[in-house]
Amino acid sequence: xxxxxxxxxxxxxxxxxxxxxxxxxxxxxxxxxxxxxxxxxxxxxxxxxxxxxxxxxxxxxxxxxxxxxxxxxxxxxxxxxxxxxxxxxxxxxxxxxxxxxxxxxxxxxxxxxxxxxxxxxxxxxxxxxxxxxxxxxxxxxxxxxxxxxxxxxxxxxxxxxxxxxxxxxxxxxxxxxxxxxxxxxxxxxxxxxxxxxxxxxxxxxxxxxxxxxxxxxxxxxxxxxxxxxxxxxxxxxxxxxxxxxxxxxxxxxxxxxxxxxx
Amino acid sequence: xxxxxxxxxxxxxxxxxxxxxxxxxxxxxxxxxxxxxxxxxxxxxxxxxxxxxxxxxxxxxxxxxxxxxxxxxxxxxxxxxxxxxxxxxxxxxxxxxxxxxxxxxxxxxxxxxxxxxxxxxxxxxxxxxxxxxxxxxxxxxxxxxxxxxxxxxxxxxxxxxxxxxxxxxxxxxxxxxxxxxxxxxxxxxxxxxxxxxxxxxxxxxxxxxxxxxxxxxxxxxxxxxxxxxxxxxxxxxxxxxxxxxxxxxxxxxxxxxxxxxxxxxxxxxxxxxxxxxxxxxxxxxxxxxxxxxxxxxxxxxxxxxxxxxxxxxxxxxxxxxxxxxxxxxxxxxxxxxxxxxxxxxxxxxxxxxxxxxxxxxxxx
Ligand SMILES: Nc1ncnc2c1ncn2[C@@H]1O[C@H](COP(=O)(O)OP(=O)(O)OP(=O)(O)O)[C@@H](O)[C@H]1O
Ligand SMILES: [Mg+2]
Numbered sequence: 001x002x003x004x005x006x007x008x009x010x011x012x013x014x015x016x017x018x019x020x021x022x023x024x025x026x027x028x029x030x031x032x033x034x035x036x037x038x039x040x041x042x043x044x045x046x047x048x049x050x051x052x053x054x055x056x057x058x059x060x061x062x063x064x065x066x067x068x069x070x071x072x073x074x075x076x077x078x079x080x081x082x083x084x085x086x087x088x089x090x091x092x093x094x095x096x097x098x099x100x101x102x103x104x105x106x107x108x109x110x111x112x113x114x115x116x117x118x119x120x121x122x123x124x125x126x127x128x129x130x131x132x133x134x135x136x137x138x139x140x141x142x143x144x145x146x147x148x149x150x151x152x153x154x155x156x157x158x159x160x161x162x163x164x165x166x167x168x169x170x171x172x173x174x175x176x177x178x179x180x181x182x183x184x185x186x187x188x189x190x191x192x193x194x195x196x197x198x199x200x201x202x203x204x205x206x207x208x209x210x211x212x213x214x215x216x217x218x219x220x221x222x223x224x225x226x227x228x229x230x231x232x233x234x235x236x237x238x239x240x241x242x243x244x245x246x247x248x249x250x251x252x253x254x255x256x257x258x259x260x261x262x
Numbered sequence: 263x264x265x266x267x268x269x270x271x272x273x274x275x276x277x278x279x280x281x282x283x284x285x286x287x288x289x290x291x292x293x294x295x296x297x298x299x300x301x302x303x304x305x306x307x308x309x310x311x312x313x314x315x316x317x318x319x320x321x322x323x324x325x326x327x328x329x330x331x332x333x334x335x336x337x338x339x340x341x342x343x344x345x346x347x348x349x350x351x352x353x354x355x356x357x358x359x360x361x362x363x364x365x366x367x368x369x370x371x372x373x374x375x376x377x378x379x380x381x382x383x384x385x386x387x388x389x390x391x392x393x394x395x396x397x398x399x400x401x402x403x404x405x406x407x408x409x410x411x412x413x414x415x416x417x418x419x420x421x422x423x424x425x426x427x428x429x430x431x432x433x434x435x436x437x438x439x440x441x442x443x444x445x446x447x448x449x450x451x452x453x454x455x456x457x458x459x460x461x462x463x464x465x466x467x468x469x470x471x472x473x474x475x476x477x478x479x480x481x482x483x484x485x486x487x488x489x490x491x492x493x494x495x496x497x498x499x500x501x502x503x504x505x506x507x508x509x510x511x512x513x514x515x516x517x518x519x520x521x522x523x524x525x526x527x528x529x530x531x532x533x534x535x536x537x538x539x540x541x542x543x544x545x546x547x548x549x550x551x552x553x554x555x556x557x558x559x560x561x562x563x564x565x566x567x568x569x570x571x572x573x574x575x576x577x578x579x580x581x582x583x584x585x586x587x588x589x590x591x592x593x594x595x596x597x598x599x600x601x602x603x604x605x606x607x608x609x610x611x612x613x614x615x616x617x618x619x620x621x622x623x624x625x626x
Contacts (some may be wrong), residue, residue, distance in 0.1 A: 050515050073521025086368035086511045087566035092283030097508055100520050114282070126283035149520065 001025055002064075002161065002192060007046050007055035009039075016042045017053070017216045024209065026159030026192035029184055031203045033196075034213030035237050040196040041081050041165055043213065047194070048078045048163050059161075074101045076161035077149035081169075081196070083142050085130055091117070091141050092126035098148035102155070112151060116144040121178055139170045143179065153191030162186055164195040168202065177259055180206045201256050204228055212236055289570035292563055296577035300350070303584040307346045310588045311337065340483070347490070348481040349587045350580040352542045353552060355493045357579025358500050359538035360553025361560075361571055363422075365507030366531045367429070367440060370561070370616070373554035374539040377444025379421045380550075381451035383536070383543040385458075386417020391469050392458045411489040415540030421447050422532045477600040478546055478587050489541040496538035497576055503531050504568035511566065549602045551609025552579050558616055 002024045009017040017039050024030040032040045046053040049065050049072065057064040059075065067075070077098070085094065095113040103109065117126055120140040125133070130141060143164075150160040162183065168176040176199070184206055187193045197203045203210060203224070210227040212219045214236045220227045233241040247253055309317030320334055330338075356374070363372045363379070374380050390413030394402070397409075405412055425447060429440035459470060506527035509517035518524045542549070556579045560571055586604040593599055 045515075048519065050518070069518055069523050070521040073519065076519075078516070078519040080513075080515060083516065084513050087370070087561065089511065089566055090283035090285065093285070093565060093567060094512075096284075097512065097520065100505075128283070 002047075002057075002059050002194070004043070004047050004057045005055055007043060007053050007057070009042050009046050009051055009053045011042070011051075015216065017046065019055070020213065020216060020218050021055070022194075022211045022218065022221060024192055024194050026161070027187055027190055028208035029187045029193040029195065029206055030209045030211065031195050031197050031207035032211045032213060033198070033200065033203055033236075034219070038213040038236075039216040040213055042216075044078075044163055044165050044194065044196055048076070050078075060158075070101065073149065074155070074160075075158070076163060077146040078163040079143055079146045079165060079167055081165035083138070089130050090126065091122065091128050091130050091133065094130045094141055095126075095145045095148060098145035100149060103149070103151050112148055113144075116148040116151070117141070119147060119182060120144045121175060136170045136172065136175065139167070140175065140179070143167060143182075147182070147186075150186075150191065153186050153189040159191050161192040161194065164193065166196050166198065169198060173254070173256060173259070176202060177256055177261060181261065199256075200228065200233070205257055285565040286567070286570065289564035289567065289574065292560070293570065293574050293577065296574055296581065300577050300581040300584070303581045303588075304346055304350070307349065307584045307588055308338065308342050310591055311342055344483045344486050345478050345481040345587070346584070348486050348545055349478050349583045351486075351490055351493045351497075352478070352546045352549065353579040353581070353583025354497055354576035355538035355542040355579075356549060356552040356583070357556035357575040358497060358572055359535045359542075361557040361568070361575040362500055362503060362507065362531050362538075363535045363553070364557055365503070365510060365568055366426070366528060366535070368511060368513075369440065370558060371554070372440060373551075374418065374422075374535060375548065375550045375553055377425055377440060378446075378448030378451060379418045379425070379444075379535065379539050380543055380548050381448040381455075382421025383414040383418035383540040384548060385451040385455050386413040386415070386420075386540065387411075387544050388455045388458045388470060389413055389417070392462045392466050407484065407488040408492070411492050411541045411544035413540075414544040415492060415537050417451070418540040418543070419533065419536035421451065422536050426528075426532060477590075477598075477602065479598060479600075481545070485545050489545040492537050492541035496534050496541070499530065499534050500538075500572050500576075501569075503527060503534065504572055507531070507568040508566075547600075547602060549583070549605050551605050551613055552583060554616070555609045555612045556582060558612075 003021075005021045006019045007017050007021060008015065008019055020039065020043050022030065022032070022043070032043065034040050042051065045051045046055075047057050047064070049057075064072070092113055095116055098116070099109060099112065103112070106112070114123075114126060117123055120143050122137065122140055122144060125137065125141070130138065133141060146162065146164075150162060153160055164183065167183065168179050171179060180202055183193050183195060187208070197207075207224055209221065210224055211221040212227050212232055219236055220232050228243055230242050233243065305317065320330065320338060323330060323334075360373045363374055363377075364370050366372070387410050390410045394409055394413075402409065425440065425443055428443040429436055459467070462470060506517065506522045506524070509520045509522045510524070510527075512520075514524050557571060557575050560574050560578060564570055564574065583601070583605075586608065587601050590599040590601045590604045593604075
């Protein structure tokens with residue numbers, strides 16, 4: 001189990017997080033939602049050790065930040081909200097960077113990068129330059145790298161974790177569903193997933209647990225039904241929102257919930 | 263930051279890697295070819311020189327059991343061999359420190375010569391030559407003949423540290439700040455060096471002129487023995503940085519998530535750059551463009567994977583410097599041109615070509 005308690009972070013002169021905390025179980029998908037600037041990315045970065053913070057982050061009651069980088073890399077992989085790349089690496093070479101730690105010792109290690117690319121729907125893209133991909137393709141290539149790092153959701157009985165900051169923000173609806181299913185399968189196979197999301201429909205569809213943030217605090221956390229209520233959402237997003245009510249007749253709406261999935 | 267690569271199509275070699283994107287096979291082939299290239303360049307270098315001693319003749323004599331003349335032996339073993347080894351080590355050090363620095367700054371324009379690290383190392387060397395006598399005897403005894411290269415190392419190290427602090431914020435390097443800070447640091451080092459030259463006495467001035475020629479002409483076993491250990495150490499450490507530099511291409515955060523001890527690796531990279539540049543500058547003065555041109559050409563051929571790039575850079579750097587040295591000895595024979603002039607004449611246009619290809623792609 002992953003537990004973050006009473007996390008406070010100050011960036012520059014601004015206190016961004018005021019004692020935020022969350023609990024997440026392996027085998028389940030935990031989704032952090034909230035308006036822009038509410039501190040979702042900051043909370044994720046505090047948990048993954050990117051940022052210095054007050055408070056505690058424990059993984060199976062172990063202080064997560066006390067683990068050395070290589071041990072931590074065996075336990076969790078992180079997809080940042082925005083990624084940069086210096087130098088002209090090919091897509092395959094970028095994905096192969098995820099081949100680190102014990103996974104690199106597997107006999108089939110050389111084939112894994114290609115398989116990771118297939119999983120995110122980028123089969124055949126290995127030979128292209130990363131910087132020449134579209135934004136959404138770049139996002140999926142980075143996801144393939146991250147997936148590769150924690151290829152087995154459970155390693156020697158220890159669950160591994162995926163931290164995803166807006167994994168589907170740049171994707172079309174088809175690839176959004178594909179990536180969300182990937183994440184769900186990772187959780188169903190015993191791994192832990194913590195994802196930051198903006199799309200409330202996808203969140204409602206895929207999340208096992210929702211953490212709603214506002215102004216650097218956690219406003220509510222629990223199941224989809226408990227957290228995504230008219231009252232919570234209206235307060236968090238500053239506009240009157242109503243859950244599960246179709247728009248006026250004649251308006252076009254396309255919901256991922258309506259998709260028929262394989 | 264770099265927004266796009268400057269290579270236009272993957273796998274322009276039209277091999278299988280166009281499909282798979284795996285360029286490691288091609289990288290291994292390149293390295294193999296470079297080994298042959300360095301060996302050929304070394305043979306050519308041993309056979310070239312003002313003394314007109316031909317390698318073929320010497321070989322024939324040696325094989326037929328004839329005793330070599332004193333002249334042949336002096337030319338080959340006391341003049342050309344140390345010059346050959348110095349050239350190889352200096353070329354390898356300059357190219358590797360360029361590649362490491364570019365990886366560290368995540369920018370293909372970072373080069374110790376361009377961003378003032380060479381000038382800082384030069385200042386260190388001149389400081390040691392002019393003011394070395396005032397150092398406590400204990401330090402002098404410990405440093406011994408390594409004093410000048412060590413001082414050059416510290417000069418280069420201080421410059422690299424300052425440069426990194428100034429131009430990198432939150433794990434991102436600003437190209438413009440890096441280049442401008444490099445110009446400022448280079449100018450400052452140059453000015454301080456000028457002051458030192460002004461206060462140097464006659465004997466020191468002779469040493470300085472000799473050192474500042476930017477040439478391998480002064481190569482000797484003694485100078486090589488002073489600087490070689492530092493260069494060899496740097497060249498041995500560099501491959502250990504390869505995985506970290508690959509990870510750093512994704513940014514510091516992502517590198518850390520991949521299990522890399524980022525801060526420790528950055529410090530090690532800075533030390534390596536300073537050691538390689540400092541020792542190279544200490545033996546041969548300023549030799550430009552090797553550090554930027556070599557890694558760039560190699561990235562075009564085999565991609566930026568540092569596991570292959572670093573050894574390949576060492577080889578190509580060594581070979582190219584030997585070639586430049588041969589040219590410098592032949593072009594106005596029997597006189598000889600400082601090698602720095604040759605690398606500048608050849609490397610300058612290549613550097614401009616790199617800039618042109620990147621124009622509009624780099625966002626300063
Ligand atoms: N480096 C920084 N220095 C100062 N303030 C920062 C810094 N980074 C973020 N902030 C502030 O911290 C707050 C939370 O930022 P954060 O990136 O966590 O938001 P978020 O919830 O992920 O938003 P988004 O939905 O836009 O991604 C914002 O108000 C932001 O302005
Ligand atoms: Mg965010």
